[in-house]
Amino acid sequence: MVTSKELLNRLIDEKKLTYCENCGMCTASCPLSRAIPDIYNPRLLLQKVIFNLDDLIKSEEFWLCAWCYRCTERCPQGIQPTEIFLLTRNFAVEKGYIPSNPKKIMQEIIKSGRSVPVFEDFDDWRQDYGLPPIGTTISEKALEEQRKIMGEEWLRRLKS
Amino acid sequence: MTLEYALYPGCVASVRELGYEISMRNVFKALDIELRSFADFNCCMPACLVHSFDYKRGLALTARNLCITNEVDLPLLTLCSSCFGNLNRAKYLLDTNNDLKKDVNEILGEVGREYKSGVRVEQVVTALYNDYTLKKLEGMIRSPLKDVKAAPFYGCHIFLPGRYTKFDDTEFPRNLDDLIKVTGADSVDYYEKTSCCIGCGSFFGEVSEKAALILAESILDSASKQGADCIITTCPFCIMQLEMGQIRLKKEKGIDYKMPVMHYVDLLGLSMGLKPKELGLDMRRSDMAPLFSKINIQ
Numbered sequence: 001m002v003t004s005k006e007l008l009n010r011l012i013d014e015k016k017l018t019y020c021e022n023c024g025m026c027t028a029s030c031p032l033s034r035a036i037p038d039i040y041n042p043r044l045l046l047q048k049v050i051f052n053l054d055d056l057i058k059s060e061e062f063w064l065c066a067w068c069y070r071c072t073e074r075c076p077q078g079i080q081p082t083e084i085f086l087l088t089r090n091f092a093v094e095k096g097y098i099p100s101n102p103k104k105i106m107q108e109i110i111k112s113g114r115s116v117p118v119f120e121d122f123d124d125w126r127q128d129y130g131l132p133p134i135g136t137t138i139s140e141k142a143l144e145e146q147r148k149i150m151g152e153e154w155l156r157r158l159k160s
Numbered sequence: 161m162t163l164e165y166a167l168y169p170g171c172v173a174s175v176r177e178l179g180y181e182i183s184m185r186n187v188f189k190a191l192d193i194e195l196r197s198f199a200d201f202n203c204c205m206p207a208c209l210v211h212s213f214d215y216k217r218g219l220a221l222t223a224r225n226l227c228i229t230n231e232v233d234l235p236l237l238t239l240c241s242s243c244f245g246n247l248n249r250a251k252y253l254l255d256t257n258n259d260l261k262k263d264v265n266e267i268l269g270e271v272g273r274e275y276k277s278g279v280r281v282e283q284v285v286t287a288l289y290n291d292y293t294l295k296k297l298e299g300m301i302r303s304p305l306k307d308v309k310a311a312p313f314y315g316c317h318i319f320l321p322g323r324y325t326k327f328d329d330t331e332f333p334r335n336l337d338d339l340i341k342v343t344g345a346d347s348v349d350y351y352e353k354t355s356c357c358i359g360c361g362s363f364f365g366e367v368s369e370k371a372a373l374i375l376a377e378s379i380l381d382s383a384s385k386q387g388a389d390c391i392i393t394t395c396p397f398c399i400m401q402l403e404m405g406q407i408r409l410k411k412e413k414g415i416d417y418k419m420p421v422m423h424y425v426d427l428l429g430l431s432m433g434l435k436p437k438e439l440g441l442d443m444r445r446s447d448m449a450p451l452f453s454k455i456n457i458q
Contacts, residue, residue, distance in 0.1 A: 031356035031358055031375060032371055035358070035370070035371035036367065036370065036371045063212070063363065064361055064364055064367065065208060066356060066360045066361025066362075067207060067361060068316040068320060068356040068358070069316060069317075069320040069321040069324075070320065072321050073320055073330050086211055086212055086215060090212065090215050093212065093213050098213075099364070101363040102212065102363050105363065106209065109203055109205070109210065113202050114171040114175070114203055115171045115209070116171040116176060117175075118175055122175070126178065129440075130182070131178065131182065131185075132197065134174050134175075138200075138202055138203070141200055143202075145202070145271040145273075146202050146221060148270055148271050149220050149221050149267055149268070149270065149271060150214070150217055150221070151214075151217060153214075154213060154214055154217060158213075
């Protein structure tokens with residue numbers, strides 16, 4: 001299996017990263033930058049991907065992106081910051097840097113197949129409103145296939 | 161011909177937004193749209209979270225749902241805009257990159273599945289717009305919501321990025337405005353119409369919550385100033401952020417916007433003459449009273 005850094009190079013032509021003109025369209029379009037400008041700035045994050053990747057993956061800030069895709073939609077150079085940040089996170093995970101909240105939600109998905117936990121009597125409640133049951137987890141078959149697709153490595157990383 | 165979909169329930173919609181599911185089921189029933197259930201779907205595996213752990217295996221997990229849809233040969237219908245966005249993202253990436261498709265299919269082969277092109281993914285709102293059409297909706301309106309000023313809040317994943325969703329103009333979307341006008345209501349133009357609720361990035365406790373509240377306040381403020389009677393959303397994340405945001409703003413800052421927030425199907429249902437309870441409106445977290453008194457509903 002190739003590492004994410006190789007994947008990053010393969011999927012996104014690294015030369016293309018240097019096409020960034022620093023125009024700031026990504027930051028100007030980013031709702032997070034509008035709300036918390038001191039904490040989140042995609043233009044600076046992109047620079048760190050190019051010049052300071054090893055430090056970037058130790059920080060949690062690049063996990064904040066809410067995936068609204070405005071930067072990717074508007075970048076005049078066709079750079080896709082959302083996909084780049086995704087692969088950067090892959091790299092961070094490989095190196096063992098996983099922030100606690102994403103880890104918790106991921107563990108819930110592994111357990112129940114859903115990102116939102118369902119309490120024991122939830123289906124009774126749904127039934128009161130005339131809605132069909134959904135179970136406390138997705139089907140056994142779906143859970144089993146999910147485990148297989150994730151693979152050993154993925155599950156191992158989330159155990160600690 | 162009757163429209164038929166494989167219903168993709170999603171996590172947030174079927175667990176946190178029962179009112180939305182009730183509303184959608186009753187409105188679609190009244191429109192004679194058939195929904196079929198299948199047991200073996202998994203989570204849409206939000207790219208921002210799950211694909212962060214493993215790009216290709218994450219993509220395979222999302223694509224697994226498309227394989228099931230392919231087998232039953234029906235278009236997929238999601239309740240949540242985020243599910244819609246994630247599934248369409250996987251579809252786009254696999255349909256446009258043969259190497260990636262080959263790698264992902266190798267992983268899917270481990271559980272005896274294969275992704276084939278040709279699956280269609282719709283969301284409640286895109287299905288009404290693309291498949292049912294405005295023209296047919298017009299014929300279903302029994303009590304037009306005259307004098308109601310409704311502020312559309314598009315959310316992100318219903319139309320961004322354009323190459324995944326292919327739903328609307330990515331700078332000046334208007335499909336939700338047009339859908340609102342069909343109900344007889346006026347669609348309000350306001351500054352935050354195409355803004356983001358950042359619900360999909362809410363992993364980081366305090367920081368995310370702080371950012372979400374700043375944006376919620378700006379959205380509510382901007383819609384109120386344009387005289388909106390209600391905000392209309394397409395996504396269970398957006399509606400939760402705008403409703404919980406109001407509760408928090410009241411508690412933390414003493415500002416009470418009293419802004420009813422509804423899903424598009426709720427507004428449509430009201431204009432079709434369905435009762436608030438049939439639309440799950442008794443389960444909303446925002447106060448519906450100002451809107452109901454305006455349209456004479458008890």
